[in-house]
Amino acid sequence: MTVSSGRLLGITLASAAFLCGCRDKCDTTYTYKSYEPVYSTVAEVRNGVDFKEAEEIGVPGKIYLFGPYLFINEIGKGIHIIDNTNPSAPVNQAFLAIPGNYDLAAKDHSLYADSYIDLLVFDISNVNEIQLKKRLEGVFQDSYDTWMSVDGSSSIITEWIETEKETVYDECEGIWPAFMRTDNVVFMYGAADVAIGNYSNNSVAPGGSNSGIGGSMARFTVVNDVLYTVGSSRLTVFDVYNSPDPLLKSTVDIGWGIETIFPYENNLFIGSQNGMHIYNVSEPELPEYISTFAHVSSCDPVVVNDTVAFVTLRSGNACQGFTNQLDVIDIKDLHSPALIKTYPMLNPHGLGLDGTTLFLCEGSYGLKVFDISDILNIDDHLLKFYDEFDAFDVIPHNEVLIMIGNDGLYQFDYSDIQNISWMSRIDIVQPL
Numbered sequence: 032m033t034v035s036s037g038r039l040l041g042i043t044l045a046s047a048a049f050l051c052g053c054r055d056k057c058d059t060t061y062t063y064k065s066y067e068p069v070y071s072t073v074a075e076v077r078n079g080v081d082f083k084e085a086e087e088i089g090v091p092g093k094i095y096l097f098g099p100y101l102f103i104n105e106i107g108k109g110i111h112i113i114d115n116t117n118p119s120a121p122v123n124q125a126f127l128a129i130p131g132n133y134d135l136a137a138k139d140h141s142l143y144a145d146s147y148i149d150l151l152v153f154d155i156s157n158v159n160e161i162q163l164k165k166r167l168e169g170v171f172q173d174s175y176d177t178w179m180s181v182d183g184s185s186s187i188i189t190e191w192i193e194t195e196k197e198t199v200y201d202e203c204e205g206i207w208p209a210f211m212r213t214d215n216v217v218f219m220y221g222a223a224d225v226a227i228g229n230y231s232n233n234s235v236a237p238g239g240s241n242s243g244i245g246g247s248m249a250r251f252t253v254v255n256d257v258l259y260t261v262g263s264s265r266l267t268v269f270d271v272y273n274s275p276d277p278l279l280k281s282t283v284d285i286g287w288g289i290e291t292i293f294p295y296e297n298n299l300f301i302g303s304q305n306g307m308h309i310y311n312v313s314e315p316e317l318p319e320y321i322s323t324f325a326h327v328s329s330c331d332p333v334v335v336n337d338t339v340a341f342v343t344l345r346s347g348n349a350c351q352g353f354t355n356q357l358d359v360i361d362i363k364d365l366h367s368p369a370l371i372k373t374y375p376m377l378n379p380h381g382l383g384l385d386g387t388t389l390f391l392c393e394g395s396y397g398l399k400v401f402d403i404s405d406i407l408n409i410d411d412h413l414l415k416f417y418d419e420f421d422a423f424d425v426i427p428h429n430e431v432l433i434m435i436g437n438d439g440l441y442q443f444d445y446s447d448i449q450n451i452s453w454m455s456r457i458d459i460v461q462p463l
Contacts, residue, residue, distance in 0.1 A: 063198070066191035071130075076147060076187055079130040082161050085123040086111070087460045093250075094435050096426050097137045097243030100158060101433065103440065110135060110144060112158055118431050118442045119454045127153070127161055130189060136251035136258060138242045141274040143251060143258055145171055147187050150260075152275055164275050173262040241274075246424035246435070247291065247332040247381040254294045257315040261289045261301060268316050280316040291332045298365065300340060302331040307342055309365050324360055324368040331358075332424075334384045338363045339371070339406060341389060343379035355379060357391065359406050374410050381424030383432070388414075388448055390432060392422035398434060400451065415451055437461065 088111055092104035101113040101121065109129040114122040131147030140156035141164070152165040242253035250261045256272040257280075266285050269277040288304030299318060301308040306325040310318040324340075331342045340360040357374040376399075380392040389401040389409070397418035401409050421436035430446040431454070440457040 060197050063196060065194050065196045067194060068188040069190035069192060070186040071189040072186055076130045076189065077149070077166070079128065080146070080151065080163055081128040083126045083128055086126040088123075088440065088457065089460055091423070091435050091437075091440070091459055093134055093246060093248060094424060094426060094433060094440075095135050095137065095243050095245045095249070096428055096433065097142075097155075100155075101440075102135055102137070102142070102243075103435065104132060104135060106133065107131060110142075112161075113440075113457070114158075115433075115442075118433075118444075121440075121442070121455055121457060123457060124158065125161070131187070134249060134251040134260065136243065136245065136249070136253045138253045138256075138258070138271055139274040141271070143253075143269075143271075143277065145251075145260075147189075148172060150269070150277065152277060154275065165277070167269075167277065167279060170267065170279055171260070171262055173264050244426055244428055246426050247293065247334050247383060248424045250290075250292060252292050252294050252299075254312065255315065257312070259292060259294070259299060259312075259318075261285070261292045263287065263289055265289075266292075266299075266301070266310070266318055268318065270316060281318075283310075283318055285310075285320075293333045293335060295335045300333045300335055302333045302342065304331075307331065307333055307340060307360070307368070309362070309368065311365075321365050322368055324370070332381050334382055335362060336384060340368065341382060341384065341403075343376065343382055343391065345376075345378050345380065345394070357382075357409070359409070372407060372409075380422065383425040383427040385427040385430075385445075388427070388445070390425045390427055390434075392424060392434070392436070394423065395421050395437075398422040398425075400445075400448070402448075414448060 088103060088105060090106045092106040095102040099114065099116040101115040103111040103113060105111060109132050110127045111123060112125045114124045129144055129146050129151065132144050135142060135144045140154060142153040142155045144151050148169050148171050150167040150170050151163060154162045154164050245252065252259050258269040258271045258277060260267045264284060264287050266283040268281045270280050271277045285301060285308055286303060289301060290304060291302035293300045297311060297313045299310045299312055306323045308323050309321040311321050312318050331344050333340055333342050340362045342358040342360060345355050355376045355378050357376050357379060359371040361369045361371050376393060377396040378394040380394050382392065383390040387402055387404045389403045391399045393399055397416060397420050399413060400415040402412040402414055403409050420441060421438045422434055423436045426433040430444065432443040432445050434441045437459065439459050442454040444452045444454050
Protein backbone atom coordinates (compact mmCIF):
# COMPACT_ATOMS: atom_id res chain seq x y z
CA MET A 32 0.00 0.00 0.00
CA THR A 33 1.35 3.45 -0.85
CA VAL A 34 0.89 6.69 1.02
CA SER A 35 -0.17 9.78 -0.88
CA SER A 36 2.27 12.71 -0.98
CA GLY A 37 -0.25 14.94 0.77
CA ARG A 38 -0.69 12.48 3.62
CA LEU A 39 3.11 12.00 3.87
CA LEU A 40 3.61 15.76 4.12
CA GLY A 41 1.03 15.89 6.91
CA ILE A 42 2.81 13.16 8.86
CA THR A 43 6.16 14.92 8.40
CA LEU A 44 4.83 18.28 9.62
CA ALA A 45 3.16 16.63 12.61
CA SER A 46 6.38 14.85 13.51
CA ALA A 47 8.33 18.09 13.20
CA ALA A 48 5.86 19.86 15.46
CA PHE A 49 6.11 17.05 18.03
CA LEU A 50 9.91 17.15 17.99
CA CYS A 51 9.89 20.94 18.26
CA GLY A 52 7.65 20.70 21.30
CA CYS A 53 10.02 18.17 22.81
CA ARG A 54 12.95 20.44 22.07
CA ASP A 55 11.26 23.30 23.92
CA LYS A 56 10.94 21.08 26.97
CA CYS A 57 14.60 20.10 26.71
CA ASP A 58 15.97 23.62 26.94
CA THR A 59 16.66 24.76 30.51
CA THR A 60 17.87 28.26 31.38
CA TYR A 61 20.44 28.63 34.13
CA THR A 62 21.25 31.93 35.81
CA TYR A 63 24.68 32.36 37.30
CA LYS A 64 27.11 35.02 38.52
CA SER A 65 30.03 35.91 36.33
CA TYR A 66 33.02 38.09 37.15
CA GLU A 67 34.58 40.09 34.34
CA PRO A 68 38.12 41.43 34.74
CA VAL A 69 39.05 45.09 34.83
CA TYR A 70 42.61 45.77 33.72
CA SER A 71 44.94 48.52 34.84
CA THR A 72 48.33 49.22 33.37
CA VAL A 73 51.36 48.42 35.46
CA ALA A 74 52.22 52.12 35.39
CA GLU A 75 48.78 53.04 36.78
CA VAL A 76 49.19 50.53 39.61
CA ARG A 77 52.68 51.69 40.46
CA ASN A 78 51.59 55.32 40.48
CA GLY A 79 48.71 54.55 42.84
CA VAL A 80 50.72 54.58 46.07
CA ASP A 81 49.71 57.50 48.28
CA PHE A 82 49.92 58.54 51.93
CA LYS A 83 46.56 59.94 52.98
CA GLU A 84 44.48 61.08 55.91
CA ALA A 85 42.76 58.40 58.00
CA GLU A 86 39.90 56.53 56.35
CA GLU A 87 37.22 54.25 57.73
CA ILE A 88 38.14 50.57 57.63
CA GLY A 89 36.09 48.80 54.97
CA VAL A 90 37.17 45.20 54.30
CA PRO A 91 39.95 44.23 56.77
CA GLY A 92 42.57 41.59 56.14
CA LYS A 93 45.88 41.07 57.94
CA ILE A 94 46.82 42.73 61.24
CA TYR A 95 50.33 43.58 62.39
CA LEU A 96 51.53 45.07 65.68
CA PHE A 97 54.73 47.12 65.53
CA GLY A 98 55.72 49.02 68.65
CA PRO A 99 52.90 51.38 69.61
CA TYR A 100 51.33 51.11 66.14
CA LEU A 101 48.84 48.68 64.71
CA PHE A 102 48.75 48.20 60.95
CA ILE A 103 45.51 46.90 59.43
CA ASN A 104 45.43 45.76 55.83
CA GLU A 105 42.47 46.95 53.77
CA ILE A 106 42.15 44.04 51.35
CA GLY A 107 43.59 44.99 47.98
CA LYS A 108 43.76 48.70 48.81
CA GLY A 109 46.37 49.52 51.44
CA ILE A 110 47.16 49.81 55.13
CA HIS A 111 45.45 51.70 57.96
CA ILE A 112 47.84 53.09 60.59
CA ILE A 113 46.42 52.96 64.12
CA ASP A 114 48.16 54.65 67.04
CA ASN A 115 47.72 52.00 69.72
CA THR A 116 49.75 53.66 72.46
CA ASN A 117 46.63 53.39 74.62
CA PRO A 118 44.74 50.19 73.66
CA SER A 119 41.70 51.56 75.51
CA ALA A 120 41.57 54.49 73.09
CA PRO A 121 43.26 53.62 69.76
CA VAL A 122 43.46 56.41 67.17
CA ASN A 123 42.94 55.85 63.46
CA GLN A 124 45.83 58.03 62.31
CA ALA A 125 46.40 57.65 58.57
CA PHE A 126 45.95 55.47 55.50
CA LEU A 127 48.66 54.23 53.17
CA ALA A 128 47.06 53.53 49.79
CA ILE A 129 48.73 50.58 48.05
CA PRO A 130 46.99 48.99 45.06
CA GLY A 131 46.98 45.20 45.34
CA ASN A 132 48.11 45.06 48.95
CA TYR A 133 47.33 41.94 50.98
CA ASP A 134 50.31 41.35 53.29
CA LEU A 135 52.84 43.26 55.36
CA ALA A 136 55.66 43.04 57.91
CA ALA A 137 58.12 45.48 59.46
CA LYS A 138 61.69 45.74 60.76
CA ASP A 139 63.55 48.67 62.25
CA HIS A 140 62.07 51.72 60.50
CA SER A 141 60.98 49.83 57.35
CA LEU A 142 57.53 48.55 56.40
CA TYR A 143 57.35 45.82 53.76
CA ALA A 144 54.15 45.43 51.73
CA ASP A 145 53.12 43.64 48.57
CA SER A 146 51.53 45.45 45.64
CA TYR A 147 50.38 42.73 43.27
CA ILE A 148 53.69 41.46 41.84
CA ASP A 149 55.99 44.00 43.57
CA LEU A 150 57.51 44.31 47.04
CA LEU A 151 57.44 47.87 48.41
CA VAL A 152 59.61 49.29 51.19
CA PHE A 153 58.38 52.30 53.18
CA ASP A 154 60.23 54.47 55.67
CA ILE A 155 58.03 54.59 58.78
CA SER A 156 60.44 56.39 61.08
CA ASN A 157 57.87 59.20 61.05
CA VAL A 158 54.38 57.72 60.75
CA ASN A 159 53.07 61.19 59.93
CA GLU A 160 55.16 61.26 56.77
CA ILE A 161 55.52 57.70 55.50
CA GLN A 162 57.58 57.57 52.32
CA LEU A 163 58.11 54.93 49.66
CA LYS A 164 61.84 54.16 49.54
CA LYS A 165 62.19 51.16 47.27
CA ARG A 166 60.25 48.90 44.93
CA LEU A 167 61.37 45.40 43.96
CA GLU A 168 59.52 44.75 40.73
CA GLY A 169 58.05 41.41 39.71
CA VAL A 170 59.23 39.39 42.73
CA PHE A 171 55.76 37.92 43.42
CA GLN A 172 54.52 35.90 40.46
CA ASP A 173 52.45 33.17 42.13
CA SER A 174 50.17 35.00 44.57
CA TYR A 175 46.74 33.77 43.49
CA ASP A 176 44.82 35.43 46.28
CA THR A 177 45.64 38.88 44.92
CA TRP A 178 43.58 38.00 41.82
CA MET A 179 46.75 38.87 39.96
CA SER A 180 47.08 38.19 36.27
CA VAL A 181 49.65 39.72 33.96
CA ASP A 182 48.76 40.24 30.30
CA GLY A 183 52.22 40.18 28.78
CA SER A 184 53.91 42.71 31.01
CA SER A 185 51.66 45.69 30.43
CA SER A 186 48.50 45.14 32.47
CA ILE A 187 47.21 43.63 35.70
CA ILE A 188 43.71 42.53 36.68
CA THR A 189 42.86 44.96 39.47
CA GLU A 190 39.13 44.37 39.84
CA TRP A 191 36.34 41.94 39.01
CA ILE A 192 32.92 43.27 38.07
CA GLU A 193 30.03 41.00 39.07
CA THR A 194 27.37 40.40 36.42
CA GLU A 195 24.40 38.03 36.25
CA LYS A 196 24.11 35.92 33.11
CA GLU A 197 21.84 33.30 31.63
CA THR A 198 22.79 30.20 29.66
CA VAL A 199 20.46 27.73 27.93
CA TYR A 200 21.37 24.04 28.09
CA ASP A 201 19.95 21.12 26.12
CA GLU A 202 19.03 18.45 28.66
CA CYS A 203 17.68 16.10 25.96
CA GLU A 204 21.18 15.86 24.50
CA GLY A 205 22.60 15.18 27.96
CA ILE A 206 24.52 18.47 28.06
CA TRP A 207 24.69 19.68 31.63
CA PRO A 208 26.60 22.60 33.10
CA ALA A 209 29.34 21.82 35.58
CA PHE A 210 29.28 23.96 38.68
CA MET A 211 31.67 24.37 41.55
CA ARG A 212 30.76 26.62 44.45
CA THR A 213 33.25 28.48 46.60
CA ASP A 214 32.04 30.88 49.28
CA ASN A 215 29.37 32.99 47.55
CA VAL A 216 30.62 32.53 44.01
CA VAL A 217 29.93 29.86 41.40
CA PHE A 218 32.55 28.66 38.93
CA MET A 219 31.03 27.40 35.67
CA TYR A 220 33.14 25.06 33.57
CA GLY A 221 32.75 24.99 29.85
CA ALA A 222 31.32 28.50 29.69
CA ALA A 223 33.09 31.52 28.31
CA ASP A 224 32.75 33.35 31.57
CA VAL A 225 34.41 32.22 34.79
CA ALA A 226 33.48 33.52 38.21
CA ILE A 227 36.44 34.02 40.47
CA GLY A 228 36.19 34.02 44.26
CA ASN A 229 37.82 36.22 46.85
CA TYR A 230 40.74 34.26 48.25
CA SER A 231 41.68 35.90 51.43
CA ASN A 232 43.57 33.99 53.79
CA ASN A 233 46.28 35.01 56.25
CA SER A 234 50.62 34.03 60.16
CA VAL A 235 53.31 35.68 62.05
CA ALA A 236 54.85 35.43 65.49
CA PRO A 237 57.53 37.58 67.09
CA GLY A 238 60.62 37.61 64.93
CA GLY A 239 63.79 39.56 65.66
CA SER A 240 63.88 42.18 68.38
CA ASN A 241 63.26 44.99 65.88
CA SER A 242 60.38 43.38 64.03
CA GLY A 243 56.69 43.22 64.80
CA ILE A 244 54.01 40.64 65.48
CA GLY A 245 51.34 39.50 63.05
CA GLY A 246 48.25 37.38 63.22
CA SER A 247 48.01 33.69 62.43
CA MET A 248 46.82 34.36 58.87
CA ALA A 249 49.91 36.21 57.61
CA ARG A 250 52.02 35.38 54.58
CA PHE A 251 54.88 37.71 55.55
CA THR A 252 57.18 37.34 58.53
CA VAL A 253 60.51 38.83 59.58
CA VAL A 254 62.92 36.65 61.54
CA ASN A 255 66.04 38.53 62.63
CA ASP A 256 67.51 39.84 59.38
CA VAL A 257 65.41 37.86 56.93
CA LEU A 258 61.97 38.52 55.44
CA TYR A 259 60.10 35.34 54.47
CA THR A 260 57.01 35.51 52.27
CA VAL A 261 54.79 32.79 50.85
CA GLY A 262 52.70 32.83 47.71
CA SER A 263 50.45 30.08 46.46
CA SER A 264 53.38 27.72 45.82
CA ARG A 265 56.64 29.43 46.74
CA LEU A 266 58.63 30.57 49.74
CA THR A 267 60.59 33.72 48.91
CA VAL A 268 63.57 34.85 50.98
CA PHE A 269 64.84 38.43 51.29
CA ASP A 270 67.92 39.63 53.16
CA VAL A 271 66.82 42.66 55.23
CA TYR A 272 69.98 43.18 57.27
CA ASN A 273 69.96 46.64 55.73
CA SER A 274 66.24 47.03 56.30
CA PRO A 275 65.52 49.82 53.74
CA ASP A 276 67.29 47.83 51.01
CA PRO A 277 66.03 44.22 50.92
CA LEU A 278 67.82 41.80 48.63
CA LEU A 279 66.09 38.85 47.00
CA LYS A 280 68.16 35.80 47.96
CA SER A 281 66.19 32.70 46.99
CA THR A 282 62.86 31.13 46.15
CA VAL A 283 61.78 27.65 47.19
CA ASP A 284 59.00 25.68 45.55
CA ILE A 285 56.93 24.22 48.40
CA GLY A 286 53.86 22.79 46.68
CA TRP A 287 50.43 24.14 45.85
CA GLY A 288 47.83 25.85 48.00
CA ILE A 289 50.13 27.62 50.48
CA GLU A 290 48.15 29.67 53.00
CA THR A 291 50.16 30.94 55.99
CA ILE A 292 53.60 31.14 57.59
CA PHE A 293 54.49 31.01 61.30
CA PRO A 294 58.08 31.18 62.57
CA TYR A 295 59.18 29.54 65.78
CA GLU A 296 62.82 29.46 66.85
CA ASN A 297 64.79 28.18 63.82
CA ASN A 298 61.81 26.76 61.97
CA LEU A 299 59.01 27.92 59.71
CA PHE A 300 55.60 26.26 60.00
CA ILE A 301 53.78 26.76 56.73
CA GLY A 302 50.07 26.08 56.46
CA SER A 303 48.72 24.83 53.16
CA GLN A 304 45.43 23.53 51.86
CA ASN A 305 46.55 19.94 52.31
CA GLY A 306 48.90 20.05 55.28
CA MET A 307 51.47 21.77 57.49
CA HIS A 308 55.02 21.97 56.10
CA ILE A 309 58.04 22.43 58.37
CA TYR A 310 61.24 24.12 57.14
CA ASN A 311 64.43 24.68 59.09
CA VAL A 312 66.11 28.09 58.72
CA SER A 313 69.31 27.57 60.69
CA GLU A 314 70.86 28.84 57.47
CA PRO A 315 68.40 31.74 57.10
CA GLU A 316 68.75 32.28 53.36
CA LEU A 317 68.51 28.57 52.51
CA PRO A 318 65.35 27.07 54.06
CA GLU A 319 65.61 23.30 54.36
CA TYR A 320 62.56 21.05 54.17
CA ILE A 321 62.04 18.84 57.23
CA SER A 322 58.60 17.22 57.03
CA THR A 323 54.89 17.58 56.32
CA PHE A 324 51.86 16.76 58.40
CA ALA A 325 49.14 16.01 55.84
CA HIS A 326 45.40 16.41 56.25
CA VAL A 327 42.27 16.63 54.12
CA SER A 328 41.93 19.63 51.82
CA SER A 329 41.20 22.72 53.91
CA CYS A 330 42.63 26.14 54.77
CA ASP A 331 44.76 26.04 57.90
CA PRO A 332 46.56 28.70 59.93
CA VAL A 333 49.12 27.37 62.43
CA VAL A 334 50.50 28.44 65.82
CA VAL A 335 53.05 26.47 67.84
CA ASN A 336 54.89 26.19 71.13
CA ASP A 337 57.90 24.05 72.07
CA THR A 338 56.19 20.69 71.61
CA VAL A 339 52.77 21.18 70.02
CA ALA A 340 51.29 22.76 66.89
CA PHE A 341 47.68 23.92 66.77
CA VAL A 342 46.05 23.94 63.35
CA THR A 343 42.52 25.00 62.41
CA LEU A 344 40.69 23.55 59.42
CA ARG A 345 37.43 25.02 58.16
CA SER A 346 34.79 24.61 55.49
CA GLY A 347 32.99 27.20 53.37
CA ASN A 348 36.02 28.80 51.78
CA ALA A 349 38.15 28.76 48.64
CA CYS A 350 39.97 25.62 49.80
CA GLN A 351 36.87 23.49 49.23
CA GLY A 352 37.14 21.86 52.64
CA PHE A 353 34.24 20.16 54.39
CA THR A 354 35.54 19.92 57.92
CA ASN A 355 35.64 22.30 60.89
CA GLN A 356 38.14 21.29 63.53
CA LEU A 357 41.17 22.04 65.66
CA ASP A 358 44.05 19.61 65.20
CA VAL A 359 46.63 19.26 67.98
CA ILE A 360 49.92 17.94 66.58
CA ASP A 361 52.95 16.58 68.42
CA ILE A 362 56.08 18.30 67.01
CA LYS A 363 58.67 17.12 69.54
CA ASP A 364 60.22 15.25 66.62
CA LEU A 365 60.00 17.72 63.73
CA HIS A 366 60.84 14.97 61.26
CA SER A 367 57.78 13.00 62.29
CA PRO A 368 54.85 15.23 63.38
CA ALA A 369 51.94 13.19 64.70
CA LEU A 370 48.30 13.96 65.41
CA ILE A 371 47.50 13.98 69.12
CA LYS A 372 43.81 14.78 68.96
CA THR A 373 41.14 16.49 66.86
CA TYR A 374 38.46 18.73 68.34
CA PRO A 375 35.32 19.64 66.38
CA MET A 376 34.70 23.38 65.94
CA LEU A 377 32.06 25.54 64.30
CA ASN A 378 34.02 27.40 61.60
CA PRO A 379 37.53 28.13 62.95
CA HIS A 380 39.68 30.86 61.43
CA GLY A 381 42.74 32.47 63.03
CA LEU A 382 44.16 31.60 66.42
CA GLY A 383 46.64 32.93 68.95
CA LEU A 384 48.64 31.35 71.75
CA ASP A 385 49.92 32.83 75.01
CA GLY A 386 51.33 30.26 77.44
CA THR A 387 48.51 27.86 78.27
CA THR A 388 45.79 30.08 76.78
CA LEU A 389 44.55 29.52 73.25
CA PHE A 390 42.38 32.14 71.54
CA LEU A 391 40.42 30.67 68.64
CA CYS A 392 38.37 32.68 66.15
CA GLU A 393 35.13 31.02 65.02
CA GLY A 394 34.29 33.50 62.26
CA SER A 395 30.70 34.70 62.48
CA TYR A 396 30.19 32.46 65.53
CA GLY A 397 32.54 34.50 67.71
CA LEU A 398 35.67 33.96 69.82
CA LYS A 399 36.60 31.01 72.04
CA VAL A 400 39.19 31.04 74.82
CA PHE A 401 40.64 27.69 75.97
CA ASP A 402 42.97 26.55 78.73
CA ILE A 403 45.26 24.07 76.94
CA SER A 404 47.13 22.79 79.99
CA ASP A 405 45.60 19.39 79.29
CA ILE A 406 45.87 18.96 75.53
CA LEU A 407 43.92 15.69 75.66
CA ASN A 408 40.86 17.44 77.08
CA ILE A 409 40.91 20.93 75.64
CA ASP A 410 37.18 20.86 74.95
CA ASP A 411 36.54 20.43 78.68
CA HIS A 412 38.37 23.66 79.42
CA LEU A 413 36.54 26.33 77.45
CA LEU A 414 37.06 29.46 79.53
CA LYS A 415 34.98 31.90 77.48
CA PHE A 416 32.83 31.89 74.35
CA TYR A 417 31.98 35.34 73.03
CA ASP A 418 29.30 34.75 70.42
CA GLU A 419 28.42 38.42 69.92
CA PHE A 420 31.51 39.20 67.82
CA ASP A 421 32.74 38.28 64.37
CA ALA A 422 36.29 36.96 64.81
CA PHE A 423 38.74 36.49 61.94
CA ASP A 424 42.21 36.71 63.50
CA VAL A 425 43.94 37.67 66.77
CA ILE A 426 47.23 38.89 68.22
CA PRO A 427 47.74 38.24 71.96
CA HIS A 428 50.53 40.44 73.34
CA ASN A 429 51.38 41.74 76.80
CA GLU A 430 48.01 40.56 78.14
CA VAL A 431 46.11 42.55 75.51
CA LEU A 432 44.20 40.63 72.84
CA ILE A 433 43.82 42.39 69.50
CA MET A 434 41.02 40.84 67.45
CA ILE A 435 39.86 41.69 63.94
CA GLY A 436 36.55 40.64 62.42
CA ASN A 437 34.05 41.79 59.82
CA ASP A 438 32.32 44.06 62.30
CA GLY A 439 35.20 45.70 64.16
CA LEU A 440 38.68 45.87 65.60
CA TYR A 441 38.42 44.84 69.26
CA GLN A 442 40.91 44.87 72.13
CA PHE A 443 40.57 42.99 75.41
CA ASP A 444 42.50 42.93 78.67
CA TYR A 445 43.16 39.30 79.61
CA SER A 446 45.56 39.90 82.51
CA ASP A 447 42.94 38.06 84.59
CA ILE A 448 42.03 35.21 82.26
CA GLN A 449 38.93 34.42 84.31
CA ASN A 450 37.69 37.99 83.92
CA ILE A 451 38.57 39.14 80.43
CA SER A 452 37.47 42.75 79.97
CA TRP A 453 36.63 44.72 76.83
CA MET A 454 38.90 47.72 76.25
CA SER A 455 38.02 49.32 72.91
CA ARG A 456 36.50 48.94 69.48
CA ILE A 457 36.99 50.59 66.11
CA ASP A 458 34.00 50.08 63.84
CA ILE A 459 34.44 48.56 60.41
CA VAL A 460 32.29 49.89 57.60
CA GLN A 461 31.54 47.22 55.03
CA PRO A 462 31.03 48.87 51.62
CA LEU A 463 27.71 48.12 49.93
